[in-house]
Amino acid sequence: LLHADEKTLKEQIEYIHPADILELLHDEDIDPKALMARLPDSLIADIIDEEDEEDKYGILKLFSEDKQEEILEEMSSDELADMVGSIEDRSELAKVIGKLSEEDRSEVRQLLSYPPDTAGGIMATEFIxxxxxxxxxxxxxxxxxxxxxxxxxxxxxxxxxxxxxxxxxxxxxxxxxxxxxxxxxxxxxxxxxxxxxxxxxxxxxxxxxxxxxxxxxxxxxxxxxxxxxxxxxxxxxxxxxTEDIHYMGGISGEEEVDGPLSDSLKSRLPWLVVNLLTAFLASWVVSLFEATISKVVALSAIMSIITGMGGNAGTQSMTIIVRGIALNELNRDNALRIFLKEFTVGIVTGAAIGGIVAAVEVVIQGNPYLGLVTGLAMVLNMMVATATGYLVPVLLKKMRIDPALASAVFVTTATDVLGFFFFLGLATLFLPKLL
Amino acid sequence: LLHADEKTLKEQIEYIHPADILELLHDEDIDPKALMARLPDSLIADIIDEEDEEDKYGILKLFSEDKQEEILEEMSSDELADMVGSIEDRSELAKVIGKLSEEDRSEVRQLLSYPPDTAGGIMATEFIxxxxxxxxxxxxxxxxxxxxxxxxxxxxxxxxxxxxxxxxxxxxxxxxxxxxxxxxxxxxxxxxxxxxxxxxxxxxxxxxxxxxxxxxxxxxxxxxxxxxxxxxxxxxxxxxxTEDIHYMGGISGEEEVDGPLSDSLKSRLPWLVVNLLTAFLASWVVSLFEATISKVVALSAIMSIITGMGGNAGTQSMTIIVRGIALNELNRDNALRIFLKEFTVGIVTGAAIGGIVAAVEVVIQGNPYLGLVTGLAMVLNMMVATATGYLVPVLLKKMRIDPALASAVFVTTATDVLGFFFFLGLATLFLPKLL
CATH class of the missing domain: 3.10.580.10 (CBS-domain)
Structure with missing residues (x-):
């Protein structure tokens, strides 16, 4: 593309898609100025449109002031608004607006007056x-x-x-x-x-x-x-x-996979700190039962199975409900039915998993009461897990908080804290039988 | 709609969108036969097109054999293929195919020969x-x-x-x-x-x-x-x-928020069983250190903080990478850079969170060596967490396994097993200082 003669170039670029040229532009081996210098204004306008918002103005700035004005003329109102809206430097902003035609300027002003995530913010004013x-x-x-x-x-x-x-x-x-x-x-x-x-x-x-x-x-x-x-x-x-997937994975800000380290730290540390508080709370519950653990040390190895499985079951319910809310699939008619289903899932999976764990503990530790305590705690915790997996996102939605963003921390707090409490509490009750 | 006279009905239905009629149809108070009987064939065809695949044929069967034939004539080839492809009963299938015109029949055969998730499976053969x-x-x-x-x-x-x-x-x-x-x-x-x-x-x-x-x-x-x-x-x-979100939340099959209980159990139990094996493995690691725990019972309360935070950090990295892979944002050029970033995130967040935990433990337990062991284990586990959060999905992708489906179990296995091992191992090394 760089070395073709004038005629071939003209023929070729007419049918290359701007998204493909943009990819070339992002290739580090290619000098963007040399590549773009030979393209027609309308194509440059299309390329700017394809670029991510924060980098649009960077492409425009590759060109001389006069050329910039010509390119701006080729851009449609919504494209202009997207670019102008992303310029943070006030003097740069004034410079670009100064280059717009009277008509474009008033249309861009109008479009920018709508919040960017509304119909007004994404519409174009060009139509027939x-x-x-x-x-x-x-x-x-x-x-x-x-x-x-x-x-x-x-x-x-x-x-x-x-x-x-x-x-x-x-x-x-x-x-x-x-x-x-x-x-x-x-x-x-x-x-x-x-x-x-x-x-x-x-x-x-x-x-x-x-x-x-x-x-x-x-x-x-x-x-x-x-x-x-x-x-x-x-x-x-x-x-x-993507936003929901990130939220549910504990990424609270806008983070790109190839973005800067500082963005990653900003989007992840707050979540880790919140979860740390949760972890301290769960740890405190365990410490209440240190007397019991010191008598039956085997409990310390088993207890993480109860909380771990509760966490998994809670995450499953929460995932189904959060996505269901995002896709508008939950309503008044089916709310109770879905809650009861989740609760039943908790009972059935709790019985199944609790049964396996109980059997394994009986075989390994040779004490049927340890099996009973483990199995019972598992059933209770799985019921808590699926119930909170349903209730937390639904309540957050009612409180107008994005369920994807905040559900996980509440659900795992419940399954961790109550999981330890059920298991170690039951163990303390049955302590004479476990010794 | 049900009680309008012939003329009003004709005027109204001309501009109601089939998706809206379908919503009426799903309303339990409305008799589908009475509603549909008065609609023109082309509109019924459009309504069938809007319906979920498995329920399409149910709408067609509301009508007499002759009327069915007329409706089928109004459907385009890809719509027909979608419906025919969803009929599992062989005799029903033969009945429908028998009602198709010669031309439609061969087109539907052709379309059904393509896998449903390929271009051939979703294209229409009607074009100008x-x-x-x-x-x-x-x-x-x-x-x-x-x-x-x-x-x-x-x-x-x-x-x-x-x-x-x-x-x-x-x-x-x-x-x-x-x-x-x-x-x-x-x-x-x-x-x-x-x-x-x-x-x-x-x-x-x-x-x-x-x-x-x-x-x-x-x-x-x-x-x-x-x-x-x-x-x-x-x-x-x-x-x-939705599939990716479900996979990452541990839902392994197709499960709908308002689907039957049996679907939920089928899609969730396998995941819980797999995670149970992981939990047993982690529990076994803890049991190796029972001697140490029996001497310093406080360890049993602290250890879940290390594994929990490792799990959170690993999930964060994994989420970013899995979504990045799904959106095709990872490539050879940025792979090493992204890995190094994740690893650095592990070191920095590990140092931050480890520092907090160490300080808290020193204050609560009054033993600086316990703080040292906790902080060190946290840093090590967070490094493991972000590294596996990157490596597991990338390797699964290379092995042509969907990273969203299987990454979580490997990442949390690593952070649980190694988290317990780092913490209890270090505690055993420093045991004389902790007593």
Whole structure:
């Protein structure tokens, strides 16, 4: 790509996807300036769009001031808003805004006024609207006329003179209808819309539920203000899932696998410190029973089996419930049924695992009472595990705390503290039989 | 909906989304037969498409044999294949296949020959191809002619007489180009394609990377055999994320939050049994040091802090790495750097947490050597934790085992077994100083 002559270059770049050029750009062996210098403005704009938010401005800054202005002209309003919104340095920000056209500047201002995780924050203000008195033929002529400004679209939006959304017209319906058909007759008057303030997670779910490729966004007055396309939301589901997976694994901030060490420490140490408090609490429970342990030292080896298995069972229930909440699969109708199922799972798995452990301890230690204490503690702890695995995320959700973020610490605190308590407490009760 | 007169019904249903009718259908208070009896065949076909695979055939069976045939005619090849593929009863299967048209039958056979999680398994065979000698005007006339058969499309595919894919023509480009433009001049000749055998996860990633709405599927001879649309893949990312989240939480099979108890037991007990073996192993390590514990009973309360914190730190590293692998963010270039970062995180967090624990133990137990043993064991175990948190998923991936499914058990085995060993081993070495 770097060494091709002018004509070959022109032919080749026309069909290389900007995402692929971005990958080249991230390759350390390639000089980004040399690579980008020969690309057309519109392609550079697309590459900037593909880049992660915090690095977008870095690409723009590779170019001279004049060239920057030309590239900015090629970017759509939502792309501009994403980039401008990520610039933290105030003087740099002023410089970029100064390079925008009057129109772009006011649109970017408007878009940045919406929180970034709402419909307003992810929509683009470029869309094609047509008035409701057109025919197919007239519409086609109009589209050919404005071809220069049109970006890839899947729908046209039919509006009245006050810009109220009257319907959507699928391009498929446009191209398969005879030329004299009235737009009003082939449009869909019952368009699924989003409100500018809708949450992006909710929007991503709508795309999934209805199989949408484009979702028009309206304001309080039902006027069309923007459009969200499927490529804007494709990444939301993945991002939300990554966030939940990280939260559940005890990563509390935004951490990237190849990010800086300081980010990792910041996102992990707080979680470790919180868990340390939990560990001290559990350790304190054990210390209450030191007199019992000193008489039957074998208890010290067995007790971690009870808490460990309780932790596993609790994590299983919690995982199912947290993910169920994230996917909106829990509701009033099934809440009680699901709780009872989890509780039953606790009893059944507790009996099964408790039975095995009891049998093994009887064989190894030769004392049936030790087996009884172990098995009983296991059943009790597994019941606590599945019950808290259900209750903790559900309660956190009610308190508007993200269940993925905080559930694990409460569940393992319960299974550790109560696991030690059940086992060592029962052992103390049965102490004469264990000696 | 149930009681509206004929005309109102017709007007209303035209714009209700099938996904919404499906929700009504799942409402227990509504009789599905009464609801569905008045809907047109094409809408019933769409509703069946929206339903989960295993329940699709149940909806079809609500209708008389004749009506079933009419509904089947309205379904597209991939929808048919999804439904037919989910019927397990052989005689029912034969009955449905008998109702298909000759053409549908052979297409469904072909589609079912591909594994369900490959491009061939999720593509539809309905797409619009046009020959490469057309102009925009001729193309529009052709589309108006075949309007009846056309489903919603975003692209047309330009093929030669042997059905080799020559390019794709975006509908946006079609409607914005003047009528006499040659299709060859506005098509994109460098189409991103998938091969019929490509994995669905890879395909979902392509849609995300390139912001696609449609991806043509070709066979070995580069002939166009099908098309995957974005609504087919929207759910894949969510499904794969759910699977990974479940795997990491110790749910090894397909379990739904509101599924039957037997599913829950089947997906959870194996994991609990595997972890029980691990717990026995760790317990055995503790039992090796019973002599030491009997002399310093306080050790029994402290030791679970070391293993617990190691488990947390290991889970953190493992979570970051497993998700990084799932999102394809780990490669040869960054592998060593990421490993070293994880290892450094282990040293730094181990020093921090170990320092706190050591200080607390010194204060509580009044013995600086107990603090030293605890702190040292913590640092060692946190280093093991982050190192195995990296190495286990990476090695499992190399062995083609899903890291999300199996990593946790190996990581916690390492942190439990070695955590007890480090702590009790060091305590035994320093025993004279601890008494």
């Amino acid at each position: 609207n047509i008035y409701d008195n057109k025919t197919v033929y007239k519409t086609l002529l109009y589209l050919q006329e404005i071809a220069e400004e049109v970006e890839t679209a899947y729908c046209l939006y039919v509006v009245d003179r006050q810009n109220h959304l009257r319907g959507s017209l699928n391009l498929t319906d446009l191209v398969t209808s005879s030329f004299d058909t009235a737009v009003l007759d082939i449009m869909n008057p019952h368009v699924i819309t989003a409100h500018v303030e809708d949450d992006q997670e909710e929007i991503s779910r709508q795309f999934e539920k209805y199989g949408l490729v484009e979702l028009p966004v309206v304001n309080d007055a039902d006027q069309l203000v923007g459009v969200i396309t499927v490529d804007d939301v494709m990444e939301i589901a993945t991002e939300e899932a | 191809n046009i020959y490469d000698n057309k102009t925009v005007y001729k193309t529009l006339l052709y589309l108006q002619e075949i309007a009846e058969e056309v489903e919603t499309a975003y692209c047309l595919y330009v093929v030669d007489r042997q059905n080799h894919l020559r390019g794709s023509l975006n509908l946006t480009d079609l409607v914005t180009s003047s009528f006499d433009t040659a299709v060859l001049d506005i098509m994109n000749p460098h189409v991103i394609t998938a091969h019929v055998e490509d994995d669905q996860e890879e395909i979902s990633r392509q849609f995300e990377k390139y912001g696609l709405v449609e991806l043509p599927v070709v066979n070995d001879a580069d002939q166009l055999v099908g098309v995957i649309t974005v609504d087919d893949v929207m759910e894949i990312a969510t499904e794969e994320a």
